[in-house]
Amino acid sequence: MGHPAGNGTSPETLVSRREMLGAAAATLGLLAGGGLSSAAGGEEEDSLDSLRGPAGVLWDRVHKQFRLRGGLAYLNNGSLGPCPVQVVQAAIQAWRSLEENPADMAYGPLLEKMEAARTRAAGFLGCATEELAVTGNTTEGMNAVAQGIRLEAGDRILTTDQEHPGGLAGWGYRQKHEGVPVDLAALPTPPASPEAIVESIQRGLTKATRVISVSHVTYTTGLRMPIEAIASLARANGALLVVDGAQAPGVLDVDVTRLGCDAYATSAHKWMLAPKGTGLLYVRKESQERIAPLLLQHGYRSYTASTGTRNVPALIGLGAAVEFLQRLGKIDIERRALTLRTHLYEVLQTLPGIQVVSPPPGDLASSLLTFTLPNGKQPAAVAKTLAEEYGVIVRVMSHGNVQGIRVSTHIYNSEADLDRLVSSLRKGLGK
Numbered sequence: 569m570g571h572p573a574g575n576g577t578s579p580e581t582l583v584s585r586r587e588m589l590g591a592a593a594a595t596l597g598l599l600a601g602g603g604l605s606s607a608a609g610g611e612e613e614d615s616l617d618s619l620r621g622p623a624g625v626l627w628d629r630v631h632k633q634f635r636l637r638g639g640l641a642y643l644n645n646g647s648l649g650p651c652p653v654q655v656v657q658a659a660i661q662a663w664r665s666l667e668e669n670p671a672d673m674a675y676g677p678l679l680e681k682m683e684a685a686r687t688r689a690a691g692f693l694g695c696a697t698e699e700l701a702v703t704g705n706t707t708e709g710m711n712a713v714a715q716g717i718r719l720e721a722g723d724r725i726l727t728t729d730q731e732h733p734g735g736l737a738g739w740g741y742r743q744k745h746e747g748v749p750v751d752l753a754a755l756p757t758p759p760a761s762p763e764a765i766v767e768s769i770q771r772g773l774t775k776a777t778r779v780i781s782v783s784h785v786t787y788t789t790g791l792r793m794p795i796e797a798i799a800s801l802a803r804a805n806g807a808l809l810v811v812d813g814a815q816a817p818g819v820l821d822v823d824v825t826r827l828g829c830d831a832y833a834t835s836a837h838k839w840m841l842a843p844k845g846t847g848l849l850y851v852r853k854e855s856q857e858r859i860a861p862l863l864l865q866h867g868y869r870s871y872t873a874s875t876g877t878r879n880v881p882a883l884i885g886l887g888a889a890v891e892f893l894q895r896l897g898k899i900d901i902e903r904r905a906l907t908l909r910t911h912l913y914e915v916l917q918t919l920p921g922i923q924v925v926s927p928p929p930g931d932l933a934s935s936l937l938t939f940t941l942p943n944g945k946q947p948a949a950v951a952k953t954l955a956e957e958y959g960v961i962v963r964v965m966s967h968g969n970v971q972g973i974r975v976s977t978h979i980y981n982s983e984a985d986l987d988r989l990v991s992s993l994r995k996g997l998g999k
């Protein structure tokens with residue numbers, strides 16, 4: 569399996585000599601103890617309070633909190649999201665404090681800050697602090713759950729044909745080493761309705777199915793799965809529902825308790841805009857007896873005998889990222905990101921030969937959108953041209969019969985980024 573990120577582009581090709589000199593000076597400023605704001609070209613970060621006006625979130629001001637390279641239309645948040653400057657500052661500050669007296673700081677005041685970040689994240693996801701563990705990413709969370717579910721001989725796992733390898737690895741391991749059968753439900757692409765998805769899961773169920781494992785939002789086409797309905801189905805069949813939530817919290821208004829799943833793993837470094845290598849794992853209180861990974865044997869705290877020492881600055885940055893998102897508001901963020909996505913959906917209809925394979929705007933849509941190219945055009949080559957010649961960063965999607973380009977829209981993007989994608993595609997495809 570290839571890692572999601574790549575389109576083989578060297579980002580350096582986008583940087584002018586002047587920008588490179590600026591970046592070098594900025595780095596020196598940072599190393600010399602200068603604040604990140606001076607390192608980022610003289611722009612101060614705004615206070616969180618100032619990101620909202622009387623009429624709602626000031627999205628233009630939100631854009632300015634991100635330090636993407638000048639001229640880049642970054643449309644690949646589904647692989648990794650950028651941190652706003654407030655998050656980078658919080659992490660750097662924590663790192664500086666940590667290095668002043670490592671052990672005392674890591675297991676003293678900074679451990680308390682990591683715990684505060686976990687509590688804040690639990691509030692953000694709609695669960696109790698004691699139901700939420702910090703991890704490094706979704707893959708780690710999904711693997712821990714797969715490892716920690718007690719199964720008996722004959723028990724089966726049901727998942728879908730649209731899962732990311734990171735959500736599947738743990739089940740594959742149990743299949744390989746314990747012979748646990750893993751069944752695949754074929755999801756319609758695109759599905760006609762949420763009911764059509766639930767039916768496809770239902771068709772895959774057997775009396776022996778003990779676990780249903782699905783993505784909240786598929787990485788392939790951004791299909792937003794009807795998790796609440798699948799949770800009811802799982803419960804009625806005595807199965808646990810495990811959700812790979814890599815592509816949802818931070819952009820969609822996710823409440824894990826409301827979803828009704830038993831476990832939910834996510835990566836904070838995607839849509840939650842947190843430092844790279846941070847993630848969260850929710851295990852419902854009532855399900856903790858049945859899902860008992862070694863990682864959680866000594867409880868859910870940020871440091872336990874099962875987890876050992878963590879990346880302290882990154883976890884404190886995670887707390888700052890959640891605060892940033894909370895100040896903007898989950899509902900407003902979702903609305904903004906989906907407005908951008910609808911704009912993209914509409915402008916893509918004007919391009920001959922392009923076919924959107926993601927659901928139309930509505931219940932099944934998310935902030936990921938995938939389209940296929942006209943005959944004879946290779947997604948990897950087109951993505952490379954977009955990046956190198958137009959500064960537009962997208963992800964190549966290659967999964968079964970989904971072969972195309974995936975675009976992510978988050979709050980730091982604008983309609984102008986999407987229009988640039990479309991005009992670049994129009995020019996690029998003509999080559």
Ligand SMILES: Cc1ncc(COP(=O)(O)O)c(C=O)c1O
Nearest residue numbers: 572705706707732734787814835
């Ligand atoms: C649905 C899904 N699951 C898991 C992952 C793996 O994420 P991570 O590398 O953060 O563990 C991804 C990454 O794109 C994903 O889209």
